[in-house]
Amino acid sequence: MLLKVEALSKHFGGLKAVDGVDFHVNQGEIVAIIGPNGSGKSTLFNLISGTLRPTTGKVLFQGDEITAHKPYRVAALGIKRTFQTTTLFDQLRVVDNLAIGRRVNTKTGFWDALFRTARWRRERDETVGKVLELSGIIGLGDKFFDFVTTLSQEAQKRLAIGIALASEPGLLLLDEPTAGINMEETAEIIELIRKVREAGTTICLIEHKMRMVMGLADRIIVLNYGRKIAEGTPQEISGNQVVIEAYLGGKSIA
Numbered sequence: 235m236l237l238k239v240e241a242l243s244k245h246f247g248g249l250k251a252v253d254g255v256d257f258h259v260n261q262g263e264i265v266a267i268i269g270p271n272g273s274g275k276s277t278l279f280n281l282i283s284g285t286l287r288p289t290t291g292k293v294l295f296q297g298d299e300i301t302a303h304k305p306y307r308v309a310a311l312g313i314k315r316t317f318q319t320t321t322l323f324d325q326l327r328v329v330d331n332l333a334i335g336r337r338v339n340t341k342t343g344f345w346d347a348l349f350r351t352a353r354w355r356r357e358r359d360e361t362v363g364k365v366l367e368l369s370g371i372i373g374l375g376d377k378f379f380d381f382v383t384t385l386s387q388e389a390q391k392r393l394a395i396g397i398a399l400a401s402e403p404g405l406l407l408l409d410e411p412t413a414g415i416n417m418e419e420t421a422e423i424i425e426l427i428r429k430v431r432e433a434g435t436t437i438c439l440i441e442h443k444m445r446m447v448m449g450l451a452d453r454i455i456v457l458n459y460g461r462k463i464a465e466g467t468p469q470e471i472s473g474n475q476v477v478i479e480a481y482l483g484g485k486s487i488a
């Protein structure tokens with residue numbers, strides 16, 4: 235078990251945005267968290283990644299408690315995330331964004347850079363190699379030196395995934411990786427997520443569109459009003475009456 239969340243809650247005043255949620259992610263899995271807008275999905279990620287401090291409950295990663303650790307500490311332990319709205323360095327090129335994503339792995343400081351020490355040279359070479367490889371994986375090999383502002387929405391989403399992957403995380407958290415893009419582009423992002431998992435990264439993703447995760451996730455967790463209302467394989471979830479009613483107001487999801 236890679237990640238374990240126990241009785242996790244986050245209250246904003248009287249609102250229970252996340253309300254006593256338990257779940258886990260096994261090594262090598264793709265786990266999807268789905269639920270209507272406002273059901274607490276992003277808040278749950280914020281609690282895991284340290285962006286928000288839980289009201290109650292625990293988060294464990296590789297057996298160690300990481301509850302309320304600062305975001306940079308959580309990242310350094312190997313949990314990386316993307317945000318629902320893409321947060322890239324717009325004024326920079328693809329290569330720069332990927333290199334920045336790798337910063338958590340490097341130890342080079344100001345003096346190393348100034349004197350171009352052996353460590354600086356080694357880490358520079360490692361970064362260049364890794365970033366080149368990554369740009370191929372995310373399908374931006376031919377856009378290596380392009381500025382972020384010239385990329386399509388979908389390419390920007392792939393870049394955001396690349397930045398998170400740059401530090402070779404053990405667990406990747408993706409918050410609505412296909413929000414705001416069309417069906418064809420969505421299929422490409424799904425393909426990329428599959429490829430990332432095959433390369434050995436465990437993935438937990440949030441999705442609003444239920445259909446998108448049906449062919450992708452090993453396991454699905456359903457939230458509604460901050461509570462976990464169901465958990466199971468895509469097949470189990472698609473036939474679950476509680477989910478169909480809470481999530482879709484009784485409409486068929488096939």
Ligand SMILES: Nc1ncnc2c1ncn2[C@@H]1O[C@H](COP(=O)(O)OP(=O)(O)O)[C@@H](O)[C@H]1O
Pocket residue numbers: 246249251269270271272273274275276277278
């Ligand atoms: N920082 C915050 N302060 C107050 N309320 C918040 C905050 N963040 C989220 N919420 C509320 O918590 C609920 C869950 O939000 P969120 O986790 O973003 O839902 P989802 O990602 O499932 O759409 C919503 O009602 C939202 O308005």
Ligand SMILES: [Mg+2]
Pocket residue numbers: 275276277318
């Ligand atoms: Mg959200």
